[in-house]
Amino acid sequence: MNEERTPEDLIDQLRELAEAGEWAKALALFAALHPADLAEVALELDDAARRDLLDHLPTDVTAEALAFLDEDGLAAFAAAIDTSALLAVLNEVPDEVATDVLQQLEPERQRDLLAALDREEHIAALLAYPDESAGGIMRSGFVSLNEGLPVERAIETLRRLRPPSDRAYYLYTVDGDQRLQGVVSVRDLIVAAPGTPLADIAERDVHAVGVDIDREEVARTLQRYNLLAIPVVDAGGRLVGATTADDVIDVLAEEATEDMYRMVGLDEDERVFSPVRTSVRRRLPWMLVNLLWAFGAAAIVSLFDDTLARFTLLAALMPVVAGQGGNAGAQTATIAVRSIAIGDLDVRDVFRATRKEIVVGLANGIAIGVVAGAAVYGWDRNIALSAVLAGALAGSIALATLLGVVIPLGLKWRGVDPALAANIFVTGATDILSFVLFLGLAALVIERIA
Amino acid sequence: MNEERTPEDLIDQLRELAEAGEWAKALALFAALHPADLAEVALELDDAARRDLLDHLPTDVTAEALAFLDEDGLAAFAAAIDTSALLAVLNEVPDEVATDVLQQLEPERQRDLLAALDREEHIAALLAYPDESAGGIMRSGFVSLNEGLPVERAIETLRRLRPPSDRAYYLYTVDGDQRLQGVVSVRDLIVAAPGTPLADIAERDVHAVGVDIDREEVARTLQRYNLLAIPVVDAGGRLVGATTADDVIDVLAEEATEDMYRMVGLDEDERVFSPVRTSVRRRLPWMLVNLLWAFGAAAIVSLFDDTLARFTLLAALMPVVAGQGGNAGAQTATIAVRSIAIGDLDVRDVFRATRKEIVVGLANGIAIGVVAGAAVYGWDRNIALSAVLAGALAGSIALATLLGVVIPLGLKWRGVDPALAANIFVTGATDILSFVLFLGLAALVIERIA
Numbered sequence: 054m055n056e057e058r059t060p061e062d063l064i065d066q067l068r069e070l071a072e073a074g075e076w077a078k079a080l081a082l083f084a085a086l087h088p089a090d091l092a093e094v095a096l097e098l099d100d101a102a103r104r105d106l107l108d109h110l111p112t113d114v115t116a117e118a119l120a121f122l123d124e125d126g127l128a129a130f131a132a133a134i135d136t137s138a139l140l141a142v143l144n145e146v147p148d149e150v151a152t153d154v155l156q157q158l159e160p161e162r163q164r165d166l167l168a169a170l171d172r173e174e175h176i177a178a179l180l181a182y183p184d185e186s187a188g189g190i191m192r193s194g195f196v197s198l199n200e201g202l203p204v205e206r207a208i209e210t211l212r213r214l215r216p217p218s219d220r221a222y223y224l225y226t227v228d229g230d231q232r233l234q235g236v237v238s239v240r241d242l243i244v245a246a247p248g249t250p251l252a253d254i255a256e257r258d259v260h261a262v263g264v265d266i267d268r269e270e271v272a273r274t275l276q277r278y279n280l281l282a283i284p285v286v287d288a289g290g291r292l293v294g295a296t297t298a299d300d301v302i303d304v305l306a307e308e309a310t311e312d313m314y315r316m317v318g319l320d321e322d323e324r325v326f327s328p329v330r331t332s333v334r335r336r337l338p339w340m341l342v343n344l345l346w347a348f349g350a351a352a353i354v355s356l357f358d359d360t361l362a363r364f365t366l367l368a369a370l371m372p373v374v375a376g377q378g379g380n381a382g383a384q385t386a387t388i389a390v391r392s393i394a395i396g397d398l399d400v401r402d403v404f405r406a407t408r409k410e411i412v413v414g415l416a417n418g419i420a421i422g423v424v425a426g427a428a429v430y431g432w433d434r435n436i437a438l439s440a441v442l443a444g445a446l447a448g449s450i451a452l453a454t455l456l457g458v459v460i461p462l463g464l465k466w467r468g469v470d471p472a473l474a475a476n477i478f479v480t481g482a483t484d485i486l487s488f489v490l491f492l493g494l495a496a497l498v499i500e501r502i503a
Numbered sequence: 504m505n506e507e508r509t510p511e512d513l514i515d516q517l518r519e520l521a522e523a524g525e526w527a528k529a530l531a532l533f534a535a536l537h538p539a540d541l542a543e544v545a546l547e548l549d550d551a552a553r554r555d556l557l558d559h560l561p562t563d564v565t566a567e568a569l570a571f572l573d574e575d576g577l578a579a580f581a582a583a584i585d586t587s588a589l590l591a592v593l594n595e596v597p598d599e600v601a602t603d604v605l606q607q608l609e610p611e612r613q614r615d616l617l618a619a620l621d622r623e624e625h626i627a628a629l630l631a632y633p634d635e636s637a638g639g640i641m642r643s644g645f646v647s648l649n650e651g652l653p654v655e656r657a658i659e660t661l662r663r664l665r666p667p668s669d670r671a672y673y674l675y676t677v678d679g680d681q682r683l684q685g686v687v688s689v690r691d692l693i694v695a696a697p698g699t700p701l702a703d704i705a706e707r708d709v710h711a712v713g714v715d716i717d718r719e720e721v722a723r724t725l726q727r728y729n730l731l732a733i734p735v736v737d738a739g740g741r742l743v744g745a746t747t748a749d750d751v752i753d754v755l756a757e758e759a760t761e762d763m764y765r766m767v768g769l770d771e772d773e774r775v776f777s778p779v780r781t782s783v784r785r786r787l788p789w790m791l792v793n794l795l796w797a798f799g800a801a802a803i804v805s806l807f808d809d810t811l812a813r814f815t816l817l818a819a820l821m822p823v824v825a826g827q828g829g830n831a832g833a834q835t836a837t838i839a840v841r842s843i844a845i846g847d848l849d850v851r852d853v854f855r856a857t858r859k860e861i862v863v864g865l866a867n868g869i870a871i872g873v874v875a876g877a878a879v880y881g882w883d884r885n886i887a888l889s890a891v892l893a894g895a896l897a898g899s900i901a902l903a904t905l906l907g908v909v910i911p912l913g914l915k916w917r918g919v920d921p922a923l924a925a926n927i928f929v930t931g932a933t934d935i936l937s938f939v940l941f942l943g944l945a946a947l948v949i950e951r952i953a
Contacts, residue, residue: 087708087710089727089728089729120729121727208693211693211694212693216690222672222688222731238689239688239689239690239693240661240666240689242693243658243662243689243692243693244661244662244665258537260537275749275752276749276752276753276756277539278537278539278571279539279570279571279749280749281731281747281748281749297731298731298747298748298749298751298752299725299726299729299731299748301752302725302726302748302752302755305755305756305759306726306755306759306845309755309756309759309763310841310845312763313759313762313763313766313837313840313841314837314838314841316763316837317830317837318834319834319837324838324842324847325838325842325847325848325852325856326847326855326856326859329859329862329866332859332863333863333867336831336834336863336867337870337871339830339834340830340831340867340871341874343826343827344823344827344871344874346826347822347823347826347827348875348878350822350823350826351819351820351822351823352819354819354822355815355816355819358816358818358819361811361815361818362812362815365808365818366808367818368804368808368811368815368817368818368821369801369802369804369808370801371821372797372800372801372804372821372825372934372938373797373798373800373801375822376793376796376800376934377793377794377797380767380768380790380793380926381786381790383767383926384767384786384789387763387764387766387767387769388769388773388774388775391760391763391764392774392775395760397775397776398775402775402776405776406775409776413779413782413783413786416779417783417786417787417790420783421787421791421794424791424794425794425798428794428798450790476830476833480826484822484826488822
């Protein structure tokens with residue numbers, strides 16, 4: 054069993070050894086690491102130290118580590134290895150890892166390496182699939198066996214092929230044209246009586262996905278049916294690969310991050326320790342969009358400057374209305390965006406969802422309106438002001454709740470990512486509505502409150 | 504291969520058949536469904552129809568569907584089945600499914616059913632593990648084999664045990680005291696030469712997790728090492744179960760939803776079509792907390808009523824400062840919360856993260872301050888007002904950015920879920936800071952602007 058190591062201590066130790074040029078000791082330490090940990094340690098080194106390290110690591114060790122890197126990590130590794138060494142590494146990794154590495158390279162380097170690879174044609178085919186499709190995330194090298202094969206022949210075939218064990222969990226059965234017919238597990242093979250054809254023991258109710266469908270859909274199908282792998286077929290129903298649950302985990306984690314980030318106008322590639330310049334450049338554009346909304350709201354407020362001059366308590370209460378409305382809108386938008394992402398909410402549900410949110414918005418709006426109205430009465434003993442605040446809060450919360458469900462569904466309907474909208478439109482529109490409602494109502498009854 | 508069905512059409516069809524009492528036809532339709540789809544259709548029926556359906560379904564069909572339900576679904580099923588029928592179902596499901604069902608029952612019914620079960624002792628032990636621990640999510644029934652066993656004897660054992668294929672992906676090797684020693688795949692068994700002891704072909708570098716550790720940690724370990732299953736061991740290192748990647752997918756999806764919801768003050772159990780009463784009750788408390796912050800901010804603003812009365816344009820620009828600050832805080836808090844969740848950020852990184860966010864906040868704050876100051880100069884030709892707005896924006900954005908990283912890390916350090924904080928503290932505190940800065944600066948230079 055493996056004691057968990059703390060990569061932080063190791064990095065320090067390895068950096069010292071590397072700087073001292075003590076590669077024998079450093080490599081001995083690395084040899085004891087799991088490839089996933091080695092990949093992490095190498096990423097934490099600076100560029101020069103990473104280049105030195107990868108220069109000294111045996112090709113097969115580097116090859117193993119590549120399977121544990123995300124796109125940024127692959128790009129960093131590829132940049133640290135010279136082209137001839139990278140070619141040697143790529144010839145040792147599974148096709149889909151080679152494809153992922155090639156995708157990170159500038160076109161010229163990609164072309165040169167691809168041409169020099171042993172499996173050029175197959176990898177060129179994989180490169181053609183869009184990143185976000187089933188074809189873009191599938192692995193190749195899964196075992197497919199003719200369904201007419203008797204179980205003992207299938208076992209012999211496995212013995213000969215010696216597939217990596219993470220490709221041999223499900224064995225797919227195909228007909229003479231490589232069309233997917235069913236699935237058997239290795240366990241089924243060894244418990245079946247000799248002579249039984251695979252077709253007799255195969256599960257025929259296989260959930261497969263088309264090579265072109267979106268990777269989120271692949272993830273949802275695997276998740277829905279509690280599968281550990283899902284086969285990918287081409288338009289003719291022929292098996293071209295499969296996606297395993299560990300890759301789906303990465304897809305789902307990325308998609309969740311993307312949704313959370315987009316809701317507040319962040320780029321999904323930003324990380325907590327991205328360089329300052331990157332962070333500034335990526336957050337600024339959305340803040341400028343938000344600034345436009347804010348000036349729109351300011352223009353609305355400035356229309357009411359007579360009212361505000363007569364009664365400055367209104368200025369103090371304005372942010373209460375806008376804040377509560379914005380909050381109600383953000384809550385509903387979060388539920389809508391997440392429900393769309395996990396498949397619980399779709400465009401056809403628009404009326405059912407809207408009806409529900411109108412009622413929830415009104416109920417919460419009235420409740421908050423009454424509480425806030427009572428509180429302000431305690432503060433200022435001004436019943437007209439309390440009524441204006443209560444009415445504006447109820448209206449603002451109800452409208453914001455409605456926008457929170459209608460806007461994401463509307464964007465989904467137009468084919469835009471619903472998460473992109475959640476804050477830009479919902480809180481921007483809510484601010485303006487809140488000020489119009491609150492200051493408009495106040496202007497109507499200004500004689501009674503000021 | 505399986506054509507995807509659309510449960511919506513089926514529900515209508517099944518509801519009609521059920522209402523007409525045509526159970527033979529309804530059951531024939533259900534028999535063609537995957538248990539995951541059956542579970543979904545049954546959940547979409549109303550309580551009475553669900554009870555009728557489960558009354559008519561064969562015990563083994565109901566038992567299969569249970570594996571695809573989440574906690575709410577299990578509770579709905581359990582409520583629709585009478586106790587003796589439920590006992591029959593529980594006797595056919597794997598231990599961990601029985602445990603999950605029992606957890607949904609009122610104490611008396613749980614006790615009665617547990618006492619009547621075939622495997623009372625084992626399930627009582629599983630019930631004792633906390634829901635959110637490795638023990639709470641693990642499956643039992645995994646195959647463990649003595650490491651001294653030769654491969655052909657191991658194959659014989661598998662033939663005799665006939666474990667479900669989703670439990671036979673990894674075979675764990677143990678010593679005489681059931682202590683986990685290594686892992687072999689079925690593929691390894693069939694490619695090894697007869698006579699080889701399991702110890703010779705087992706991978707000894709096994710990543711195992713303790714039964715008490717948090718399920719998020721289990722998920723992260725499995726994800727980090729791209730595993731399809733991870734063994735769970737007790738304090739003595741003895742194998743007690745394992746968790747598979749499909750269960751980890753559910754854990755990660757739930758945790759992502761929880762983080763997104765908590766950031767805006769939602770209860771993680773709310774769904775888009777939760778009953779109105781539930782939605783109101785769950786969203787209202789957080790809105791009341793937010794109302795307290797808003798009144799705090801209003802009290803601050805009201806301190807400046809002389810300033811506001813002399814120059815009402817300040818009231819119009821107040822929300823610009825607060826909105827931009829709030830937005831900058833929400834962006835940083837989202838990155839911090841998500842980075843903590845996926846393991847990229849920890850309390851020990853507080854200085855490094857804070858230093859970075861101070862620089863980013865100042866850069867964004869100055870940029871937005873300059874743009875907004877210039878825009879206001881275009882509007883009002885008032886250089887002092889522009890300077891006040893620019894200064895307040897720069898200060899507010901920089902402070903909000905800092906709060907966005909410090910508050911989540913502070914809560915993590917105190918053992919509180921960082922997501923809980925993101926909006927309550929960050930935007931509430933930012934509003935107040937923004938108003939103090941903007942109106943305070945304006946009050947200092949009021950003679951020049953009004």
